[in-house]
Amino acid sequence: MKEKEIISKTLYDLYNDLGLPVDLIHQDSGFTIHNLIDIPFELPYQSPVFRPNYFSFVFVKSGSGQYTIDGNTFEILPGSIYFTNPSNYRTFRWNTIEEIYLITFDETFLKENLHHDIFNEFSFLLTETIQPKKMEVEAFAEMERLYLQIHKEYHENSIYKYRIIGNLFIVILLKIKEHFWKDYDPIYEGNRSSQIVKTFKQNVENHYRDLVHHKTERIFRVNDYAELQSLHPNYLSNVIKTKTGKTIMTWLSEKTIAEAKSLLQNSEMSIKEIAFLLGFTESAHFSNYFKKNTQTTPANYKKEHKKA
Structure with missing residues (x-):
């Protein structure tokens, strides 16, 4: 077995x-x-x-x-x-x-x-x-x-x-x-899948950084990340799931929560502004989404973790 x-x-x-x-x-x-x-x-x-x-x-x-x-x-x-x-x-x-x-x-x-x-x-x-x-x-x-x-x-x-x-x-x-x-050359694993995963991670990080810095307002979906590597969305999805054990949507969900936590703790933005920045049309939807993934509300998280 x-x-x-x-x-x-x-x-x-x-x-x-x-x-x-x-x-x-x-x-x-x-x-x-x-x-x-x-x-x-x-x-x-x-x-x-x-x-x-x-x-x-x-x-x-x-x-x-x-x-x-x-x-x-x-x-x-x-x-x-x-x-x-x-x-x-x-x-x-x-x-x-x-x-x-x-x-x-x-x-x-x-x-x-x-x-x-x-x-x-x-x-x-x-x-x-x-x-x-x-x-x-x-x-x-x-x-x-x-x-x-x-x-x-x-x-x-x-x-x-x-x-x-x-x-x-x-x-x-x-x-x-x-x-x-400084001059380190990471291991190439002998197949294209490894490079696809690395590029996907970098693209996710770059896109969320652009969102936070107000360089874009458009939220990327699976098709967008596939287009950045000239791949079919289904192929990209299969590679990410096979190599990492997580779907693209899971990666994006975890990234959204990580960015939300950081903004709630480190920025002066309101919860409504953070919700809009991360692609939520309603702050109530964002609050429900955040609570589902963290077991607390954005307001409580901000209150408990806000830096002095």
Whole structure:
């Protein structure tokens, strides 16, 4: 019998599915960090196949293993760092764990606590498949100081905790960009589907950025994204669903919610203005849509998350 595919919206969900403890994971922030030594893996540990719906960085100071993403297998060695983004099939194996820090985060966290154009500045976050990178000792030590400070802040009770983490995390992204993404050539997976997915993600990000910056008022649909790549809409839909496990409409729905959360928290726009900006003709329709996807209303979300 075929093993059931695990689709995990958060790391909390994944650890629950794998029967691992979740007491170190904060569910509601869109961000997690912990040392894997604190998780009771029975080594060597081999995970089942899963699709995460979040980004992750792993900082390997001391430990070993491997991970496989869409058929590409990479060794994980001391002094290395690796990155994955949402929706690809993957597995991981840990042979030894001494000090390995895992950071996971979602788009909402990035846009609420870093800045709205995060994918424009750090376009590598949209890259499909990225192999681990071995860092020089001094460079890794510099990175270690940053993620350990983030880990400390994660367990504090400051009302500014995630803003502090966001600022520290943007330094990590800048250091990663400086050290090895400046001239980095991502892996080509040997078929056109991977490039189609990457281009689709970039087109979605560019279009929503244009909406937010009032460069366009037209909401793109499946046909529009297909036309940008000169593809038949059905073909694009099939590629996105097969490669990512999510339909185009799911991608656009999640993107709409992420942008709505960011605007509610960071802008002075009214709920009615945000609704119109994101393609809703009635603010009531937007409110119902937002509540269906977040279990709270836009007004309550704005009140609870509005920055001082």
